[in-house]
Amino acid sequence: RKEVEQDPGPFNVPEGATVAFNCTYSNSASQSFFWYRQDCRKEPKLLMSVYSSGNEDGRFTAQLNRASQYISLLIRDSKLSDSATYLCVVTPSGYSTLTFGKGTMLLVSP
């Protein structure tokens, strides 16, 4: 089983839609989790951290399910500008390494 797995997509959604991505991880010792966003041919940038109790940042909600070893990202009211690839990142305690998923591509259309 790969360390971090994501559905590559693409997820094609209309503007205004709600879309959710999941990311599964294999290392049960993983302690911290993040979502990064990468626009086409650009560098990845931190979108948000994922906290145990779940957290929101505007239209974005991140959730963690330790029992099933997955994290999720929910985007409400999708905008054209949300079109990007979303990378899941997992790290053990101490942040010694960051393990990146291959990403899920989102395409929001008018």
Add this chain to the structure above:
Amino acid sequence: EAQVTQNPRYLITVTGKKLTVTCSQNMNHEYMSWYRQDPGLGLRQIYYSMNVEVTDKGDVPEGYKVSRKEKRNFPLILESPSPNQTSLYFCASRTLGEGTQYFGPGTRLTVL
């Protein structure tokens, strides 16, 4: 402005001609690393460094060298580039013990 810079941004070269891609950060980060990104393979770590004069192999180190003589700089060296090293390369840095990683803008390398 806090940033990671890379040069060159684009490079076309020929097999066997040594090249260096520079990387510099102005955030006093201890940790720096190099990744390559290829379609369908995601980001793969080449080398990383936890501090000056401390470097270690990542997942795909073959054909690459690095050095960390100064905290802010972490150049990537291809002694004898081959076509299978054609890729998009990212340098990144972060504070040890934190998960927020800052990436450079990328270097698109083509080896003919």
